[in-house]
Amino acid sequence: MENLHRPVLAWYSASARDLPWRAPEATPWAVMVSEFMLQQTPVKRVLPVYEEWLRRWPTPAALAADAPGEAVRAWGRLGYPRRALRLHAAATAIRDEHGGEVPSSHAALLALPGVGEYTAAAVASFAFRQRHAVLDTNVRRVFARAVDGQEYPANATTAAERRTANALLPDEPETAATWAVAVMELGALVCTARSPECGRCPIRSDCAWRQAGSPPHQGPARRGQTYAGTDRQVRGKLLAVLREAHDSVPQAELDKVWEDSVQRARALDGLVADGLVEPVAPGVYRLPR
């Protein structure tokens, strides 16, 4: 299996994108911000928001000192705005419980709001150069193909995948950290979900899926996520109004975004329950302070 290391690392050295959170001067906080923003969101859309965010809040304490609603506003249209709230909460926890410094241990990272198994491993690996299996959708797909001979991984991360990732992890922490980001980059640029460019793949001769003739995925199709008409769409429309207003918004403004008043009220209640919206007075709302 170690025969995969050299070609993947060489490919990464020659082909890696020049992303700001990979720059030597990127702080652990910058890496953490990028990881929150990149959860389910493409790099291209993250870049401008990331730059603005770090200019405005260069440290966890700087973000924690501002209102959570400002984080939600600055999040813009990245989607899943609860991530902005969680990043603000993580910054507060870092200020209050870690002396303002992003913790380096996987366990301490995992305890932060919005940090799950992937993000904890990613920050520990990318920012602190530790040895961790980093299993994101790209890495899982690369291993599913190269190791298991399957076009796509299972819906949820399995114990077998963790075993595979750990078995393939180089021994040296620094090499492991580069390997982790290199496999991820390979999945993002070459071993893509829709139309992998196997001709450019550094491990095509070792790929189990290719050796098997690149068989199509078997089993049930992944659940397509419908969006039109869902509460999520209504929440998005409501929050867009609140983001663009720089103060409180009367109910009448919110009523314009969706015809169905029952669904509209349910969506607004959900936003309030999530802490994304704050009721100021009967029929008046704003982003949380």
Added chain:
DNA sequence: TACCCGTGGCA
């Protein structure tokens, strides 16, 4: 475990 949570680009 399965489902909920945004948004936009692309084949």
Added chain:
DNA sequence: TTGCCAAGGGT
């Protein structure tokens, strides 16, 4: 045009 998909986490 429309379904698929994008560096997941929380419950």
